[in-house]
Amino acid sequence: MREFVYERPTTLDAAVAAFAGGGEAALIAGGHTLLPAMNSRLRQPDTLVDLAGVPGLSGITRDGDMLWIGAMTTHATVAADPTVMAAIPGLSALALLIGDPQVRNRGTIGGVLANNDPSADYPAALLALGGTVETNLGSHHADDYFQGMFATALSDGDIITRVGFKIPTASAYAKFRHPASRYAVVGVYVAKTADGVRVAVTGAGPGVVRWPEAEEALTASFTPEAAKGLVLGGDLNTDIHASAEYRGHLSGTMLARAVAAAA
Template structure:
């Protein structure tokens, strides 16, 4: 690991100023991706800017038809919040499937969404639950925010402040986890609203994406029978040492059926 300066600002404005002055800075949330990358010398920021002391970046609240989650809220806090469990139980259960207890007690939702790992969980929830990603500069619709592997619509130095999830009538998440990393090999989030059904896949390709064929099949009824035999096109899916694209497509179908059965 290379030498670096360390800043711990107490306001968003100070964090933004520290980043602008750093030359090559990086924001630190939970650190579960950034710090290992630095140890492996894959990243070498000149300045780390810790966001943990900035007030107002954590917590969960309900406002109308949305549940808002602060960017620095940990996975453990999300999993244990009774208000969220009452409104969007599928999202609470998703948080319990992130990593292990150590990761859940330190990692944050905002850090995951800012990093946009192709095997991360929350991007699928953002797409299925029609999320809004708010920052210190703008609001981003989830459909525009996620732009491919580790790529987002965030500008340089932009800081996520909170994420707003549309409350569904029912939703569920099913995940086939890698046994060591607990990342998704393939996972599916299904959400039913009064006017539509939304289905999102993560882990299977270079980024989370909507499965429109599954949405169309489920539009009349949220029933596993409605998607029986539906096969995800594996043309854009990932092949690596863990699974082939064909196998990931097969897993996505199984996870879809499980999520639909739980949501229904």
């Protein structure tokens, strides 16, 4: 790890200014991805901008049919917050499946969504719940936010401030975890609303995706039986942990478990 300038701004404007101060800059929230990348020299920023001291970036509120979570809110807080439990219990349960207690007490929802790891959990929830990512420069709907592996609609200078989730009538997340990393080999989030059903899958391919065939089947009958026999297709991952064929079938199994939990 080479030398860098460490900035700890106390306002959002100061964070934006520090990020634009010259050279390569990086924002740090929980640091679970950035710091290992810096240690291995995959990232070598000239300036590291720590968002921990910026007020107003954490907290959870409900506003009508939306649940808003500040970007610097930790996974542990999301998992235990009574407002989340009451509005979207599936989201609370998802947060409890992230990593281990150390990760959950340090990692943040904004950091996960900015990084957009293809096996991360929150992207599936955001996409299935038709959520919104708000930044200092504007907002991005979930359908347009995810743009491939580790790629998002965020531009330079975009700092996530809060994340909004539409409150469903029912939702749940089912995840087959890698035993060491606890990332999703496959994770499926199912959300039922007055407009129908949305299903999002993480871990199976190079990025989070919606599953139209599952949405159609579950809109007709929101039961585990409706998920029987469904196999996710498309560009799926094959690696030392699972083949593409295995991930496709596993997606159907996780789908049925998510529907059973939601129902």
